[in-house]
Amino acid sequence: MIQISELTKVYSKNGQIVKALDGIDLEIEKGDIYGIIGLSGAGKSSLIRCINRIEEPSSGRVVISGVDITALSEKELRKSRQNIGMIFQNFNLLSSKTVYDNIAFPLRLQKYSEAIIKEKVTSLLEKVELTDKANVYPSNLSGGQKQRVGIARALATEPEILLCDEATSALDPKTTKQILSLLKTLSYELGITLVVITHEMEVIKAICNKVAILEAGKIIEKGVTAELFSTVPTPQTRHFLGELEAPEFLTQKGTRLHLTFSNGSANAPIISGFIRQFPYDVNILSGNIESIQRQVVGKLLIEVLTPSEDEMGRVIAYFEDQHVVVEVL
Ligand SMILES: Nc1ncnc2c1ncn2[C@@H]1O[C@H](COP(=O)(O)OP(=O)(O)OP(=O)(O)O)[C@@H](O)[C@H]1O
Numbered sequence: 013m014i015q016i017s018e019l020t021k022v023y024s025k026n027g028q029i030v031k032a033l034d035g036i037d038l039e040i041e042k043g044d045i046y047g048i049i050g051l052s053g054a055g056k057s058s059l060i061r062c063i064n065r066i067e068e069p070s071s072g073r074v075v076i077s078g079v080d081i082t083a084l085s086e087k088e089l090r091k092s093r094q095n096i097g098m099i100f101q102n103f104n105l106l107s108s109k110t111v112y113d114n115i116a117f118p119l120r121l122q123k124y125s126e127a128i129i130k131e132k133v134t135s136l137l138e139k140v141e142l143t144d145k146a147n148v149y150p151s152n153l154s155g156g157q158k159q160r161v162g163i164a165r166a167l168a169t170e171p172e173i174l175l176c177d178e179a180t181s182a183l184d185p186k187t188t189k190q191i192l193s194l195l196k197t198l199s200y201e202l203g204i205t206l207v208v209i210t211h212e213m214e215v216i217k218a219i220c221n222k223v224a225i226l227e228a229g230k231i232i233e234k235g236v237t238a239e240l241f242s243t244v245p246t247p248q249t250r251h252f253l254g255e256l257e258a259p260e261f262l263t264q265k266g267t268r269l270h271l272t273f274s275n276g277s278a279n280a281p282i283i284s285g286f287i288r289q290f291p292y293d294v295n296i297l298s299g300n301i302e303s304i305q306r307q308v309v310g311k312l313l314i315e316v317l318t319p320s321e322d323e324m325g326r327v328i329a330y331f332e333d334q335h336v337v338v339e340v341l
Pocket residue numbers: 023024025030031032050051052053054055056057058059211
C-alpha cells in the first residue's frame with residue numbers, strides 16, 4: 013500500500029550538505045502498524061514527511077495505493093493528502109479555536125456543510141472520548157486530551173493512512189499507554205494503516221506489528237516485530253533490541269549463554285530438561301519474559317559450569333533442538 017523505493021533526502025543549509033535519507037526501501041501493507049525507530053537525527057521525521065511530501069524527497073519514489081506521490085502536481089498532491097492524516101509530538105492544535113473547531117478545521121477547508129461537519133465532529137469526539145470537551149480551548153486540556161484532539165482532527169477526512177511523528181513523546185507513561193491503545197483500536201476498527209515514528213522501543217512493542225530501524229539515513233534492520241526480538245541482534249541493532257546483561261559485580265565462572273525463547277519454546281520446561289540431561293551446574297544471571305504482539309519472547313542469561321569445549325557444543329545443540337536461539341557470550 014505504501015511502497016518507498018530508493019528514497020533520499022539531502023538538505024543543504026549554509027553551504028553544508030546533510031544526507032538525511034540515504035536510499036530507503038520500505039513496503040508498508042494495508043492495516044500495518046509500522047514502526048520506524050532510530051536515534052535523534054537518524055532521519056525519522058524526514059522519512060515520514062517525505063511520505064506526504066511535506067518535505068520534498070531529493071530522489072526516489074513513494075507510491076501509495078498505486079499512485080506515485082512523488083510525481084503528482086501541487087493540486088493533485090493536495091487532494092491525495094486528504095488520504096493521509098498526520099499527528100505530531102507537540103499536537104499542533106490551533107490555540108484560538110475550540111476542540112470542536114479544531115476537528116472541524118480540515119472539513120471546513122473541504123467546504124462540507126455545517127450539518128455534515130456537526131455529524132462528523134460529533135462522531136469523532138465520541139471515538140476519542142472528548143464529547144464533554146467540545147467547547148473547550150486547547151490550553152485547558154491535558155497533553156493526552158490534546159493528542160486525542162489531534163487524532164480526531166487527523167481522522168476527520170477519513171484517511172487510509174495515519175502518520176504519527178513521536179505522537180506520545182511528550183506524554184507520561186500512563187497517558188502514552190492510553191493513546192497507543194486508542195491508536196491501535198482505531199487502526200483496527202477503521203482499517204487505517206499507521207506509520208509510527210518513535211525513539212522508544214516500548215512504543216514499538218506495544219502496537220507495531222512491523223518495525224524498521226533507521227540509522228544515519230539508512231534502514232539497518234526491518235521485519236516483523238516479534239521475530240526481530242527473537243533473533244540474535246547484530247552489533248548495530250543490539251542497542252535497539254536490547255540484550256540481557258549480567259550484574260556487574262558477578263565474576264564470570266563458566267560459559268555464559270544468552271538464550272532467546274519465542275512462541276515455539278517459551279512454554280517448554282527447557283531448563284529442567286537441561287538439568288536432567290547434563291551433569292553441569294547452571295546459574296541464572298538475568299531473565300525477562302514479555303509479550304510482543306501476542307507472541308511470547310523470553311530471554312535468559314545463564315552461566316554453565318564448566319563443560320569442555322566438545323561438551324559445550326552438545327549443550328548448545330540441546331538448546332537449539334528446543335528452538336532456543338543461543339548466543340555464546
Ligand atoms: N530543514 C532542515 N535543514 C537542514 N538539515 C535538516 C533539516 N531537517 C533535518 N535536518 C537534518 O537531517 C538529519 C535528520 O533529521 P530528522 O529530523 O529527520 O531526524 P529525526 O530522526 O527525526 O531526529 P529526532 O529524533 O531528533 O526528531 C539531521 O542531521 C538533521 O539535522
